[in-house]
Amino acid sequence: MRTKTLYAIGIILVLLALQGCSSHPEEGLLQRYFNAIKLKDIATMSSMAVDPIAIDVDNWNITAVSEEKASATNLADLAKLEADLKKKLEGHAGPVVEAQDLMFSAKEKYDSARSGGAKSAAKKEMEEATANFEKERELHRQIQKEYNDASAMAKKEEDTTLFSLGNRDMTNARDLAGMVYAKEVDVAVKGTDGTTKNYRFHLKRYELRDETINLTHRGRWVIINFETLN
The missing domain is CATH 3.10.450 (Nuclear Transport Factor 2; Chain: A,)
Known part of the structure; x- marks a missing residue:
């Protein structure tokens, strides 16, 4: 006992x-x-x-x-934000290319204009197209930065999570x-x-x-x- x-x-x-x-x-x-x-x-x-x-x-x-x-x-919220911004970034590539094409087209029209009136009108069109392209390009840069920041935050949080869990090979975290x-x-x-x-x-x-x-x-x-x- x-x-x-x-x-x-x-x-x-x-x-x-x-x-x-x-x-x-x-x-x-x-x-x-x-x-x-x-x-x-x-x-x-x-x-x-x-x-x-x-x-x-x-x-x-x-x-x-x-x-x-x-x-x-x-982590799930950060991953969603990253995915949403990636989609937004990819979707904005088209408007940037379109604005660039319009700018080049306006520049060609300006270069080929002969009369003073045509030259003046073409110059105005070129300046507007250039300003629009620069606006779209700057917006694209901002979206790119937001995406890069979100991607970095998601990666850091994922790495920290997997470090604590002791399983760096987990694919669905x-x-x-x-x-x-x-x-x-x-x-x-x-x-x-x-x-x-x-x-x-x-x-x-x-x-x-x-x-x-x-x-x-x-x-x-x-x-x-x-x-x-x-």
Whole structure:
């Protein structure tokens, strides 16, 4: 009986320990990250941080942890915006070419005009056609920039999502809804020179739900970036 009781107590203690570890994932994550820094293990650092950066560290301690924030993922929305802008960009190619053709045609008419009246009328037509082409070209450039920005944002969010999920080969991440969890961790880091600097680490964890196969993809906490506080 005594053996069974001790065994049960041991199981309870293990479960409590595991629960305690899982409730403070930032501690284990930062412990592994700083250990990797000390070992100059770039590969391990890269497995935990989106943009791994080495910090001069002798020892460190967490000074503050923000409340965990949860929000719906926006990868699907960013992907839709990218697709919509791509369609808009492709659709505007025609008006640009048409405006350019009209400008060239007006220029040819101006060059071939002989009388003063014809020359004056052709010049006005050429100037209007040129102004219209420049307007359409500038609009196309704006749409191109919007598309490039949206594409970059979608790619960055997709890369971060897959990094947290630990599956860079997932092909349908942009089609799935889910949640993203975020928190900030302030850390005091004492360097090898004895000086202390304070940093704020931004952490995130993603979850995506695939309803077609009734599966939730649960990601891990990763370091998105960090900033120097002093």
